[in-house]
Amino acid sequence: MPMPTGIRSSALKTSKPSQITADPTTDRPEPERKTSTERKAGVMDIFHHKEKRNSLVPNIGRSSSPAKSSPKNSPKLAPAKPAKLVIDIESPPLVFHGNTSQSSGALLSGQLLLTVTDPELTLQTFEMCLMARVTFKKPVQKDCPKCAIKDTELFQWKFLTDSTKFKRGDHTFPFSYLLPGHIPATSHGGLGEIDYILDCKALSTLSDSITVQRPLNVQRALQPTGDKVSIRVFPPTNLTARIILPSVIHPIGEFPISMSLTGITDHSLKNIERRWRVRRMNWRIDEHTKIISPACSKHAAKIGGEGKGILHEEVRSLGGEDLKSGWKTDFDTQGGQIDYEFSAALKSSSRPLCDVASPTGLEAWHNLVLEIIVAEEQIAGVGKKTAIPTGSARVLRMQFKLVVTERGGMGISWDEEMPPMYEDVPGSPPGYTKMEDFDGDLSDVELERPNR
Ligand SMILES: [Zn+2]
The missing domain is CATH 2.60.40 (Immunoglobulin-like)
Known part of the structure; x- marks a missing residue:
């Protein structure tokens, strides 16, 4: 598939009432040349973008920043992303029943929601991994992140084999994985922690990086065996x-x-x-x-x-x-x-x-x-x-x-326990789901969903 060239965002190109939103490849406003009317237009321009591109709002405060379109002179606005990602978990709470040798595991399933806000987006990679993270609160070397955190990849999903074009709108990618019953449950202690994290990253052909992370609460319930x-x-x-x-x-x-x-x-x-x-x-x-x-x-x-x-x-x-x-x-x-x-x-x-x-x-x-x-x-x-x-x-x-253990069968869903994440709060009511033509190589996409 040929790599598209040129400017990624037509919204930036077309919604420009003044010259203040300069060339997106440098994206550096030139304040020294501004007249007062131009400055006013510049402010409106920001709102205009905000209306046109919802992704501006949830992106505030996010860390990822491809250098390409970073508005360095407006620190409150993170670079606009051409799309956003949300992880929806559909499976019930992840509870291992029985001890590490008895439990048959817990099924994780859900879907990734890719919402393209640009008219079109070409992704070169689109992956998610399930990570087990152990945090040592008393690391061998104080302040050394490599001593303090050990990440282990439990599973990886590759949603694309080749660059794939997506049109504006929602695209869903189901995923599932059977968490093996012998792994330790999520534990947060004073000396250390065990966490499970879904870490998803999509990279566009223009080097836009769209990421989302979601922690999973894995519990273990040992059955009572009489007094x-x-x-x-x-x-x-x-x-x-x-x-x-x-x-x-x-x-x-x-x-x-x-x-x-x-x-x-x-x-x-x-x-x-x-x-x-x-x-x-x-x-x-x-x-x-x-x-x-x-x-x-x-x-x-x-x-x-x-x-x-x-x-x-x-x-x-x-x-x-x-x-x-x-x-x-x-x-x-x-x-x-x-x-x-x-x-x-x-x-x-x-x-x-x-x-x-x-x-x-x-x-x-x-x-x-x-x-x-x-x-x-x-x-x-x-x-x-x-x-x-x-x-x-x-x-x-x-x-x-x-023996202290979670209650079996009465576990509270982990997303009921946790306050909503920032990206969970929608900017506007959800729209009606609509069907659209798939624009890409269907056989590739079907083959690349290893979540059976
Ligand atoms: Zn170290």
Whole structure:
């Protein structure tokens, strides 16, 4: 296909009431020659362009800037693009059900919407990749982006094999990909982050670069497998704690903890009953994270060569509570028994991580720490009722693994969770969809959609 030559935008050529919008190849206004009427016309010219070319508005503040038509003297306006790109996700929230060896993955599907605002646009390349990004918040070399960010391309779509001409209007490109179930979920921790990003780029034959990025929220939901019962003993006392916990808990919502303490009474001495009474309890949930920060090739020498990394670990509390009453004490059954059921929850403001163990080096897991403070008392003499503290007290400290995971089947769509992106906000109501003749090589385009 021959490369079109000349000026890309006829809008620029035709909508020019004055000479201020100079030759787009230099695109440098010449203010020194302006009269006051010309200046007024120049302002109108900007609005005129804005009306004619919606892409001017969403382009404000965007980073990409092909040097060709950059209006260097008006910093508020980014260069007008001949087209814009929007990624529409059509698949339900990306949730892996089950652990890394069980999950069959999650299907991503959607379409790319290319809206050509120029009368015609010829693209030489049009590609999108799905990137997995690990961000190390404690990089080996501070301020080195190559130490801090590792990108891995998971998949690439090539929408064109050859330069292809598109007319003004909307053009859609469906895409899909089955995310493999063994990859780690999106995780944002204090030591590091795992993100998934769709990164799309179209390059015109006139070197206009049209780009769009969209993050994907990938979640994992582990199914509950029934309550877990744990037993702890505290020699040399006869105290035995039995704790019942759910097999998984969630970042949001309460969960029940059931505790029973047996072996609280002791009749081994004649005419003396010794017994333990619960004075206080407290629970706390700790989040442990661990990451291995690798070095870029330039800074590998700092840590003794390639393939090595620095281990960072962090523990933080995700909530807890002191409990001073509410349990039932029964000294009369054999050995005595104290029962207590209460609710716990992760502090919502703590932005808990779900459990993750990633080959990239990021790991997160959770523990419930439970402390019961018991004090000893005794009743001496036959028929006596009054118990007297012996002065002996113990802290019964226990730790249990808690698995934090997303709720299966109740996941909130990630685009409901996130505020709309700038490019999601339309400049005007959407127009009616219309059909138009396809102008290009159909067989090439059909062959180049590897999204089956
Ligand atoms: Zn580095």
